[in-house]
Structure formats: C-alpha cells, structure tokens
Amino acid sequence: MGRAPCCDKAAVKRGPWSPEEDAALKSFVQTHGTGGNWIALPRKAGLKRCGKSCRLRWLNYLRPDIKHGGFTEEEDNIICTLYSQMGSRWSLIASHLPGRTDNDVKNYWNTKLKKKLVAGKVSSFNMDNNGGFTFPNAAISSSTPLPILSDVGYGFSVDPVMQFSLSPPSSCPNPDNSRSSNIVVVSSQQGSTVSDTGSVHHHLQQQQQFSYEFPYELINGEMGVPSLAGFSQAD
DNA sequence: AAGAACACCAACCGCAAGGGG
DNA sequence: GCCCCTTGCGGTTGGTGTTCT
Numbered sequence: 406m407g408r409a410p411c412c413d414k415a416a417v418k419r420g421p422w423s424p425e426e427d428a429a430l431k432s433f434v435q436t437h438g439t440g441g442n443w444i445a446l447p448r449k450a451g452l453k454r455c456g457k458s459c460r461l462r463w464l465n466y467l468r469p470d471i472k473h474g475g476f477t478e479e480e481d482n483i484i485c486t487l488y489s490q491m492g493s494r495w496s497l498i499a500s501h502l503p504g505r506t507d508n509d510v511k512n513y514w515n516t517k518l519k520k521k522l523v524a525g526k527v528s529s530f531n532m533d534n535n536g537g538f539t540f541p542n543a544a545i546s547s548s549t550p551l552p553i554l555s556d557v558g559y560g561f562s563v564d565p566v567m568q569f570s571l572s573p574p575s576s577c578p579n580p581d582n583s584r585s586s587n588i589v590v591v592s593s594q595q596g597s598t599v600s601d602t603g604s605v606h607h608h609l610q611q612q613q614q615f616s617y618e619f620p621y622e623l624i625n626g627e628m629g630v631p632s633l634a635g636f637s638q639a640d
Numbered sequence: 641a642a643g644a645a646c647a648c649c650a651a652c653c654g655c656a657a658g659g660g661g
Numbered sequence: 662g663c664c665c666c667t668t669g670c671g672g673t674t675g676g677t678g679t680t681c682t
Contacts, residue, residue, distance in 0.1 A: 421650070421676080444667065460668080461651065496670060507670070512649050515672095 418453045422462055426452060430459055431467045439463075465506045472504025476513055484510060484518060 418426075433450035440446065443456035452459060465471075476484075480502055487498045495507035495514075502510065 419652075442667075455652090456667085457653090457669095458651075464669095465650075493671065508650075511671075516648055 416453070417447075417455045417458070419455075419458070422466075426454065427462070427467060430454075430463060434463055434467075461508075465508045470504055471506065476505075476518075480505070481518060481521070484514060488514065 422430075429450055429452055433446070437449070439460075440449075443460040445456070446452075447454045447456055447459050450459075454462075483501055484498055487494075487501060491497060493511075495511045499505050499507040499510045
C-alpha cells in the first residue's frame, strides 16, 4: 500500500485556475480566513479543488501583498548572497524579499539568475564575518576573495594559470578552520562549454591567506570567458 | 510561413516536520 | 511514545508563449 492521496484525485479539478475559481477563493479567504484548515477550505468555499492546490494558489498568486513583475538588481544580489549562505532554502530566501514567494524565487533562480551568474553578469561576492558571502556591486577581478558555495557562477578574466585567493573573515568563528573544497572551472566558448575540475584542502586561520593555482588549458588555441561555477565546501 | 527549440512559470508531487489526540 | 492529519517545502513537470531556423 502506498501513501493515501491527500484528496480524491478523480473528484477534484486540476490544472490552471479560472478567474471564477480565483474570485471564489479570494472572496472566501478574505471573508472567513483559512480557518487553519486548507483541507476543508475548498468544500466550504464551493471549490472542486484539492486543499493543497488552494493553499498554493492563494500563497503564490492571490495574496494581496504579492509583488508581480521583474526582479530588481538589488533583489538579484540578495538572492545570490542568501543562496551562497544557505543553498536552496527558497522559503527562507523569499522571506527576505517582501512580496516575493518561494516559488517565484525558485523559478527566477532556475530560469534566469543561474545563467546570469555563469555568464558573469552578477557582481562578485565577499566573505563576511560569519563565514557567509555578500555580493557588492564591485568590479570582478581574479584577486577578489573567493566564496565557498556551490552552483554559483563567478566571472572574471584570467591568465592561462588562474590564481584564486581566499581570505578568512577577520573575526573567524572557527580560527582553526580546515576545509576541503572542490573547484569547477567552466569556460563558455562559442558553441561549446569546456569544464575542468580540481580540489584542494586548505587550512584557514585568522588573517591567513589561501591561494590555489588552477592550470587552465587553452582550448583550440583560444581562451574563452571562464567562470568559477562551483567552489563548494566538502565536510 | 511553419515547425523546432527554447524560455518561462504555474501547478503538481512526494516527503518531512509539527501538532493534537 | 505512537499514530494520524495537516502544513510547508523543494524538486519537477507540463502547458503556453516566444524566438530561432
């Protein structure tokens, strides 16, 4: 026996919401509230929808404080910073962006921001005192302190041998901070993507600099525009 | 002009956590 | 402590519109 479905799928409507359903849900919630029970709500509101579907529709679309439309550069940077700190915790990230939903942020990341980062169009980041990273609107250079994160692009121009440096925060919470990192370097050239990987174990102490030289191969005699696609901490 | 490929995003699915009995 | 129900979350899918060939 599998898990019992949350509702009778044969009896509920699925797919896109009609304006009438939206109006019915919105009117009901604004008049009666959710009553703390989404499962019972569709029946009370006269909707042939699953409670989960109603909840999602309300939270992601019908709530009055929802902000529709494009993300600002400031929102981009907030998302990047928070993603570098806590990964795909979309609801937490969205809680820092008034009017944005976790679904919005997730979709935006997956469809646009990730590509933007890999293309190096988003500002670089700096380590903060808590070991996290921020994305100031600063020019990117290969000497900028590197982040510890995964799946985030980092654009810069380099020599065939790239040298990265990582500065621990001035008030490093763990002065004996030993880390193993994986590095993925991706180069986007016309019509192709070239990647290479490396790993390094480093031992960070307060005020100590770490650097790693990554031998970057020339492909077909031409250097593309490489970016650091992943620099992740391995525990 | 038409079909293919791509991009976007709303919605669904399944799992985990939390709370009440 | 256990079970059941509900909510919340993140990953994924699928429909639709747009761009490319």
